[in-house]
Amino acid sequence: MADKVTIATVAAHANVSRQTVSNVLNTPHLVREETRERVREAIAVLGYRANQAARLMRTGRSHLLAVRIEPTRDGINGSVLDRFLHGLTEAAAPAGYRILLYAAADDQAEIATYDDLLATYELDGFVLTSTHHGDVRTSWLAERGVPFVTFGRPWGRLGADARTEPAALSGAAGSHPWVDVDNAAGTAAATRHLLDAGHRRIGFIGWPEGSGVGDERRAGWAATAGADLPELARATVDGVAEGEAAAHDLLSISDPPTALVCASDSLAAGAYGVAPPGVAVTGFDDTAVARVLGLTSVAQPLAEAAARCVDLLAGVLDGGAAPHPVLLPPSLVIRQSA
Template sequence: MPSSSTSRLPTIVDVARAAGVSRQTVSNVLNSPDVVAPATRARVETAISDLNYRPHASARRLRTRKSSTIGVRLDPMQNGISGAVLDRYLHALTEQADQRDLRMLLFTAADPLDEIGHFRRLLDGADVDSFVLTSTSYDDPRTDWLLEHGVDFVSFGRPWGRDMSDPQHRWVDVDGHDGVAQATRALLAQGASRIAFLGWPVPSGIGNERRRGWRETMLEHGVLDGTGLDALDLVVEDSVALASARVQGLLDQGVTFDAIVCASDSLALGAFMVLAQSVPIVGFDDTPVAKALGLSSVRQPVGEVARATLELLCDPADAEWSGEVGSAEDPQHRLLAPSLILR
């Protein structure tokens, strides 16, 4: 073994010398092990282990034409609250990719069409092998382009308005319907009956799922009918100021409610600025803001989302499957359960 006093990293020549073979034999063991006799391969592998040798990444990319790099767009900052989930997701994704000897390449784009332009340039330059899509939406042109060009990708978010069972479109998502249903049931169990919902305008795949979780749970409970729920269904863009104004407007109209479930922590903060602690408020995403204010919130399992993303991207299942989309047995799609954090 090389002296511990040297700072030089071991090379393929060092491995060849230690194993008593040629450089080409070492290269074959690294790239085409089946062509090397088992006894010789074992000697080379022992030398690699003893020397703690790692193939040079640049050389490997030149040989394989693979960059071992995953591209993902860094979403623009909005209000600094809702973006916290994607920040945590990208951090987890980068850490877990590193454990697989993969790299993440972050880039910015003004809109979906600009992002497609980045796809084309990054692929033409062999800078990335695959992509992770975030912030999916109805009729997302990015999906069409990637599928048309046969590019490997996984999306964090379902392909809203499309065939969600399509095996070519692998996706990971968090069950927003279940998260809001959990929150609504918890408030009902605490004695609330007139529970309002503060959510986003349609069309919004994520927003529609979360609203449906509230509405269906309230209807199952039977306190209010559809007309009664309509009066408590507040629609607003994801803005703290607009959420405050919408809640204040409801109060000014004399509409009463004894709890409120929100589609995001941004909206929950807006409601809190008007209501303070007069009624229970539950947000979604369990951001640092929710923790600081003591607001209950629905937490997305971002570590599990990152793990599932890389599993689908790097270890795609070959088996055909015809069960329930997003179930644990579905090899191409993962729908993960969130958890309710009560404070």
């Protein structure tokens, strides 16, 4: 533990040159079997570990990935990010990467942070969350050829045909690697579950049009509930009180729905509070709130999503081939509420 163990220490111990040690680590096939073993043993004995800073200086690769940590919004859906971060960290380690956090108040501040992180720490890549329509961050990164993955598909263009675009690294406008959870499939599964339970008029409480994610969740319900009946859907800002109000409204129309599919656990929590017995309610994200209230909710495979983000980014960094986007299916967690 006394002195630092560098590549030179190992070289001396194994009676080879620095470069040979380096080769054992990076291009083992160049080194004779016997020598390789001798060096490996010296590494083990001395407890040598390659210094990233020095390696970075030569190679330009920091093995650092950055993710933004957002302020907990309403606290209910906040734990989603928490779990995603944990998944990222766990998936990154075996791939040889570490996760660096940064905070930013808005997209512009985030771009300034990119600039700073790239210049001072020479980050290898970014994982972006909360993508939205007209996201300036992705184009900034793409223009500069900075590798990145988004958790959430690119909303600037429609559909999931991103794989038809040639290169994500080339800086060309267009697509980039992404991982997303199939939101529509989630609400569709919830709706189907309600249909199976005998419900025939199923309402939907979601967010105002324009948020890609919200629109998807609505579409999944609409496609499954039979017909997209505008009178059975309500759009509101996210929140418990808002969910209450919307549910109250929906349940007081003539021929009211007997079940409510909600775009978030916050909305569902509010709706469930005012729904009379027998009216089923489902939420989205399978948060702690859903667990405590006994809300049936759509669960996103966050650990899996995080792992795929790391895979994609590692692929771009190592291989260079533009990887295919990944769309993951959510699952329905059934509890008392539906």
